[in-house]
Amino acid sequence: MMKFERYEWVAITIMISLFVFVGFIQGWSVSxxxxxxxxxxxxxxxxxxxxxGYAGVINFGVMGFLAMGGLAAVLVSYPPITESxxxxxxxxxxxxxxxxxxxxxxxxxxxxxxxxxxxxxLNSLVIFFGILIIRxxxxxxxxxxxxxxxxxxxxxxxxxxxxxFSWIVGGLFAAGVAFVIGKVALGLRxxxxxxxxxxxxxxxxxxxxxxxxxxxxxxNVIGLKRPxxxxxxxxxxDWFINLVxxxxxxxxxxxIDVSDRQQVLNNLIIDGSGIFVKLSYAILFLIVxxxxxxxxxxxxxxxxxxxMRAIRDNETAANAMGKDVVKQHLIxxxxxxxxxxxxxxxxxxxxxxxxxxxxxxxxxxxIIWIMVIVGGSGNNLGAIFGGFVIWFSWIEAAPLTTFIINxxxxxxxxxxxxxxxxxxxxxxxxxxxMGLILLLILRYRPKGIIPEKxxxx
Amino acid sequence: xxDFLNSIIVLLNFIIIPGISYGSQLALGALGVTFxxxxxxxxxxxxxxxxxxxxxxxxxxxxxxxxxxxxLGILPTALLALPVGIIATIILCIISDKFVFQYYRYQKSVPxxxxxxxxxxxxxxxxxxxxxxxxxxxxxxxxxKFIMKAKQFKVMTGLNxxxxxxxxQVITILITVLLLTFTFWFLQKTKTGKSMRAxxxxxxxxxxxxINPDRxxxxxxxIVGVLACVAGTLYGLDKSYKPxxxxxxxxxxxxxxxxxxxxxxxxxxxxxxxxxxxxxxxxYAYKKFFVYLLPSSIEPSGLVQILSTDYKFAVSFSILVxxxxxxxxxxxxxxxx
Numbered sequence: 001m002m003k004f005e006r007y008e009w010v011a012i013t014i015m016i017s018l019f020v021f022v023g024f025i026q027g028w029s030v031s032x033x034x035x036x037x038x039x040x041x042x043x044x045x046x047x048x049x050x051x052x053g054y055a056g057v058i059n060f061g062v063m064g065f066l067a068m069g070g071l072a073a074v075l076v077s078y079p080p081i082t083e084s085x086x087x088x089x090x091x092x093x094x095x096x097x098x099x100x101x102x103x104x105x106x107x108x109x110x111x112x113x114x115x116x117x118x119x120x121x122l123n124s125l126v127i128f129f130g131i132l133i134i135r136x137x138x139x140x141x142x143x144x145x146x147x148x149x150x151x152x153x154x155x156x157x158x159x160x161x162x163x164x165f166s167w168i169v170g171g172l173f174a175a176g177v178a179f180v181i182g183k184v185a186l187g188l189r190x191x192x193x194x195x196x197x198x199x200x201x202x203x204x205x206x207x208x209x210x211x212x213x214x215x216x217x218x219x220n221v222i223g224l225k226r227p228x229x230x231x232x233x234x235x236x237x238d239w240f241i242n243l244v245x246x247x248x249x250x251x252x253x254x255x256i257d258v259s260d261r262q263q264v265l266n267n268l269i270i271d272g273s274g275i276f277v278k279l280s281y282a283i284l285f286l287i288v289x290x291x292x293x294x295x296x297x298x299x300x301x302x303x304x305x306x307x308m309r310a311i312r313d314n315e316t317a318a319n320a321m322g323k324d325v326v327k328q329h330l331i332x333x334x335x336x337x338x339x340x341x342x343x344x345x346x347x348x349x350x351x352x353x354x355x356x357x358x359x360x361x362x363x364x365x366x367i368i369w370i371m372v373i374v375g376g377s378g379n380n381l382g383a384i385f386g387g388f389v390i391w392f393s394w395i396e397a398a399p400l401t402t403f404i405i406n407x408x409x410x411x412x413x414x415x416x417x418x419x420x421x422x423x424x425x426x427x428x429x430x431x432x433x434m435g436l437i438l439l440l441i442l443r444y445r446p447k448g449i450i451p452e453k454x455x456x457x
Numbered sequence: 458x459x460d461f462l463n464s465i466i467v468l469l470n471f472i473i474i475p476g477i478s479y480g481s482q483l484a485l486g487a488l489g490v491t492f493x494x495x496x497x498x499x500x501x502x503x504x505x506x507x508x509x510x511x512x513x514x515x516x517x518x519x520x521x522x523x524x525x526x527x528x529l530g531i532l533p534t535a536l537l538a539l540p541v542g543i544i545a546t547i548i549l550c551i552i553s554d555k556f557v558f559q560y561y562r563y564q565k566s567v568p569x570x571x572x573x574x575x576x577x578x579x580x581x582x583x584x585x586x587x588x589x590x591x592x593x594x595x596x597x598x599x600x601x602k603f604i605m606k607a608k609q610f611k612v613m614t615g616l617n618x619x620x621x622x623x624x625x626q627v628i629t630i631l632i633t634v635l636l637l638t639f640t641f642w643f644l645q646k647t648k649t650g651k652s653m654r655a656x657x658x659x660x661x662x663x664x665x666x667x668i669n670p671d672r673x674x675x676x677x678x679x680i681v682g683v684l685a686c687v688a689g690t691l692y693g694l695d696k697s698y699k700p701x702x703x704x705x706x707x708x709x710x711x712x713x714x715x716x717x718x719x720x721x722x723x724x725x726x727x728x729x730x731x732x733x734x735x736x737x738x739x740x741y742a743y744k745k746f747f748v749y750l751l752p753s754s755i756e757p758s759g760l761v762q763i764l765s766t767d768y769k770f771a772v773s774f775s776i777l778v779x780x781x782x783x784x785x786x787x788x789x790x791x792x793x794x
Binding site: 058184185188190191192194195196198199200202203206207209210361362366369370373422424425428429430431432434435436438439442443446 | 499500557560568569570572573574576577578579580581582583584585587588591592704708711712715765767768770771773774775777778781782785
C-alpha cells in the first residue's frame with residue numbers, strides 16, 4: 001500500500017476543495033463539468049508522464065494519440081451502416097488485401113536480393129505500381145462510400161457496441177500508431193523527437209480529417225451512444241423521481257400548496273438529472289483514473305521502474321549493464337501513448353461527438369505538457385495534480401480575468417474603447433496565464449509542484 | 458509548339474512562382490530557427506509567434522501610415538512600416554532573452570528544457586498578439602496588386618494560358634535575395650560574423666580565444682529578429698495575416714531547417730525551397746499540364762494528382778521523417794554555421 005506524505009495530502013485536499021468551492025459559487029453542474037475534464041486531463045498527463053517522467057522519452061504527439069482514441073470511440077459505438085459496406089466494402093477489402101501483398105512483396109525482395117542497387121530499383125518499382133493499382137480500387141470504393149447518404153452517413157459506421165469498450169480499443173489504436181512512430185523515430189535526439197512526434201500527430205489528424213469514409217472527416221460524427229442514462233429518461237423514471245423527492249423531503253414538505261410543490265419538484269428533477277448524469281460520468285472516469293494510477297505507481301516501484309530510471313539518468317551506463325535501451329524506450333513510449341489513447345476515447349465519450357478539426361496542437365499537446373511540467377514529472381500524483389490545477393485555471397481564467405479587468409478599469413466609463421477591447425479579448429488571457437505559469441514553474445520549481453521522490457533502493 | 462509553351466506557362470503559373478515565393482518565406486523562417494539552434498542550441502518553438510508579432514507591429518504601423526495618408530504609391534505601405542516592425546521584433550527577442558532564456562543559458566540547461574521554456578514564451582507572445590489584434594483575418598496589402606495579370610499576358614503573347622504575377626510575390630523574392638545575400642556576407646566577411654561561426658563550431662574554443670558570448674548571443678537575436686519579422690510580414694502580405702496560421706507554420710519551418718541540416722544556414726535556405734516545392738508539386742493536379750502535352754487520344758481522365766490538397770501539410774512531415782531516417786544530419790551536414 002502506498003503512503004502519502006503530508007504535502008501530498010495537502011495537494012489532494014486543495015484539489016477537492018477547489019471543486020467544492022466552485023460548486024458553492026457557480027453551481028454543482030459547472031463544478032462537475034470541470035471535474036470530468038480534469039479527470040480526463042489527469043489521465044492524459046499520466047500517459048505523458050509515464051514516458052517522459054519515468055524514462056525521459058519525449059512525446060509531443062499527444063494530439064494524434066487522443067485523436068486515435070476518439071476514432072476508436074466512433075468505430076466501436078456507432079451502428080454499422082450496411083449500405084456503405086455494400087457500396088464500398090468489397091473495394092476496400094481488395095485494396096487492403098493488395099496492400100498486404102505489397103508489403104509482403106517488399107519484404108520478400110529485401111530478404112532475397114543482396115545487391116543494394118538492384119534492391120532499391122526493384123523496391124521502388126514494385127511500390128510505385130502497387131500503389132497505382134491500389135489507388136484505383138481504393139478511390140472508387142471510398143468515393144462510393146462517401147456518396148451513400150452524405151447528409152447523415154457517408155462513412156462506414158462502426159460496430160455498434162457499447163462505447164465503454166472503446167476505452168480499451170482506443171488505447172490499442174494509439175499503441176499501434178505509437179509502435180510505428182517509435183520504430184521510426186525513437187533513435188533521434190530528444191528535441192528532434194519532439195518535432196517529429198509533433199509532425200506525425202499532425203499527419204494523423206489530417207488523415208482523420210480528410211478520409212471521410214473512415215471518420216466522416218470535417219463533417220463530424222454526432223450522437224454517439226452514452227454509457228450513462230439520458231436526462232430525459234431519468235426525468236420519467238419513477239425511482240429517480242422518488243430519489244429526488246426523498247433527498248429534498250424537508251424542503252418539499254414546507255411547501256403546502258400542491259401545484260407549487262409539483263413545480264418545485266419538477267425543477268429539482270430537471271436539475272438533478274443533469275447532475276446525476278455528470279456524476280455518473282465522473283464516477284466512471286474516476287474508476288479508470290484510479291486503476292491507471294494504481295498500476296502506474298506499482299510499475300514505478302517495481303524493478304522495471306528502477307531500470308527505467310536508470311536508463312533515463314544514464315543511458316550509456318544502463319546499456320553497459322546489459323539493458324536493452326532501444327527496446328525499453330519503445331515499450332514505454334507505447335504504454336504512455338496507450339494511456340493517452342484511453343483518455344482520447346473517454347473525451348469523445350463525454351462529448352458524445354467526434355470533431356477531427358477540433359484537434360489542435362495548442363490545446364491538445366502543449367497544454368498537456370504544461371500539466372506534466374507543472375505537476376511534477378516522474379510523480380503520478382503530481383501528474384494528476386497538474387492535470388487538475390491547469391485545467392481548472394484554464395477554465396476559470398476567463399471569469400478571473402473579467403473580474404481583474406473590471407477592477408483595474410473601474411475608473412473608466414463603460415463605453416471606453418480600451419475597456420471594451422480588453423473585455424472582448426478575455427478568452428485570450430488564458431494563454432497568457434498558461435505561458436506565465438509554465439515559465440515561473442520552470443524557473444523557480446523546475447521539478448514541478450510535487451516533485452519526484454528520490455528513492456535510495 | 459504552342460501546346461508545349463502553354464504547358465510550360467501552366468507550370469510556371471501554378472508551381473514555380475508560388476513555390477519560389479512560399480519557399481522564400483519558409484527559407485527566411487528556417488534561417489532564423491537555424492541561427493537560434495546553432496548559437497543558443499535549442500529548438501525555438503516560439504519562432505512562429507515571433508514572426509507573427511513582427512507582422513502584427515508592421516500591420517499596426519501600416520494602418521497608422523494609411524490613416525496619415527503616407528504611402529509608397531504602387532508599392533504596399535507595409536514596406537514603409539517594416540523597419541518599425543523589425544525594431545519591435547528585435548526588442549521582443551532581446552527582452553525574452555534577458556528575462557527568460559539567459560537564465561537557462563547560464564545554468565547550462567539541457568536543450569529539452571530550453572525547448573520547453575520556448576513553449577512558455579510561445580504561449581505568452583501568442584496571448585499578447587491575440588489580445589492586441591484579435592484573431593480575425595487581416596488583409597493589409599495595398600498599392601498595385603498585380604504586376605502582370607493573366608489576361609494581359611494572354612493578350613500580349615496570344616497563348617491560351619495566362620501568367621499572373623502578384624506584386625507581393627516579386628517583393629518577397631527580391632527582399633529574400635537581398636536579405637540572404639546580406640546574411641551570408643555578414644557571416645563570411647565581418648569579424649562579428651566570424652566570431653559567431655566560431656562560437657557555433659566550438660563554444661569552449663571560442664571562449665578561450667576571447668570571444669564574448671553575450672555579444673554573440675545579442676547579435677544572434679538581432680539577426681533572428683530581422684529574419685523573423687521580414688518572413689512573417691512577407692507571409693502575411695502574400696496570403697493575408699491570421700494569427701493562428703503562424704503556429705501551423707512553425708512545423709514546415711522546422712521541417713525545412715532539419716531537412717537542410719539544422720545549424721547550417723545554407724541548408725536552411727535549401728530546405729525551405731525543398732519543402733515548399735514538394736508541398737506544391739505533390740498536391741498539384743497535373744491534368745491541365747498533360748492535356749497540353751499529350752495527344753488527345755491518351756489524355757488523362759482523372760486529375761492526375763498524387764495527393765489531395767488536404768494533405769499539403771502532411772507532405773512536409775513525411776519528407777522530414779524520410780530525411781531523418783535516411784540522413785539524420787540533413788542534406789547539408791548541420792551543426793556549424
